[in-house]
Amino acid sequence: MGWHEHDDGVFHGCEKFFRPGYAANLVSSWVPALTDVKEKLESGARVADVGCGKGASTVLMAKAFPKSQFFGFDYHDKSIEAARDSAKLAGVADRVTFEQAAAKQYPGKDYDFVAVFDCLHDMGDPVGAAAHVRRSLRDDGTWMIVEPFANDNLQDNLNPVGRVYYSFSTLLCTPCSRSQEVGLCLGAQSGEARIREVVSSAGFSRFRRATETPFNIVYEARP
Numbered sequence: 001m002g003w004h005e006h007d008d009g010v011f012h013g014c015e016k017f018f019r020p021g022y023a024a025n026l027v028s029s030w031v032p033a034l035t036d037v038k039e040k041l042e043s044g045a046r047v048a049d050v051g052c053g054k055g056a057s058t059v060l061m062a063k064a065f066p067k068s069q070f071f072g073f074d075y076h077d078k079s080i081e082a083a084r085d086s087a088k089l090a091g092v093a094d095r096v097t098f099e100q101a102a103a104k105q106y107p108g109k110d111y112d113f114v115a116v117f118d119c120l121h122d123m124g125d126p127v128g129a130a131a132h133v134r135r136s137l138r139d140d141g142t143w144m145i146v147e148p149f150a151n152d153n154l155q156d157n158l159n160p161v162g163r164v165y166y167s168f169s170t171l172l173c174t175p176c177s178r179s180q181e182v183g184l185c186l187g188a189q190s191g192e193a194r195i196r197e198v199v200s201s202a203g204f205s206r207f208r209r210a211t212e213t214p215f216n217i218v219y220e221a222r223p
């Protein structure tokens with residue numbers, strides 16, 4: 001069952017669930033935890049937010065970094081329509097463009113910064129998506145991967161946050177991945193070791209955990 005086949009309440013609920021964490025951390029601690037990215041965004045960078053959903057993360061970054069240009073992509077048409085409305089409402093539509101595009105096909109080259117928020121594991125072919133990110137990035141660019149918090153071993157995820165994410169994973173993330181080509185099914189609980197494998201096999205040479213909250217791990221990948 002693809003993401004797009006769910007009721008509207010899922011898209012709304014997903015944004016309500018993740019947005020507070022982005023509002024509290026993205027600009028103040030996640031971006032500064034990456035190498036040289038804050039400076040680039042402050043002076044003017046080309047940024048892609050892939051799998052942007054209703055654009056909460058894109059709009060937060062656009063408000064904080066007015067000299068940068070933001071491109072949000074998602075394969076789901078209704079989310080993209082909602083993202084366009086929220087950019088207008090937030091007064092950032094002059095520097096944010098939203099376009100319907102799958103992660104392996106989004107247009108544009110020479111991005112300084114590409115971000116994915118809580119969606120890499122939803123994709124059928126995360127390795128293919130990672131390879132496309134690599135091709136679309138400048139050689140000195142950065143890919144920020146925000147994923148649900150997960151330890152590598154199942155027994156280490158048997159805590160309240162892990163229980164919530166395993167239930168999301170069963171009902172949303174894994175069916176979405178299965179509905180697409182490859183169907184790798186990382187699930188919401190893939191952990192650092194598995195994400196490292198995906199990123200490395202797509203041709204990135206540098207990978208590290210930049211920071212984390214109880215709900216998310218933030219990874220930095222560089223060519």
Ligand SMILES: C[S@@+](CC[C@H](N)C(=O)[O-])C[C@H]1O[C@@H](n2cnc3c(N)ncnc32)[C@H](O)[C@@H]1O
Binds near residue numbers: 019
């Ligand atoms: C859990 S939601 C996260 C949305 C948004 N990034 C956020 O944090 O609020 C997962 C998103 O991934 C998108 N998605 C799934 N597979 C995709 C693909 N192959 N290409 C692009 N987007 C995809 C879905 O449409 C959905 O918007």
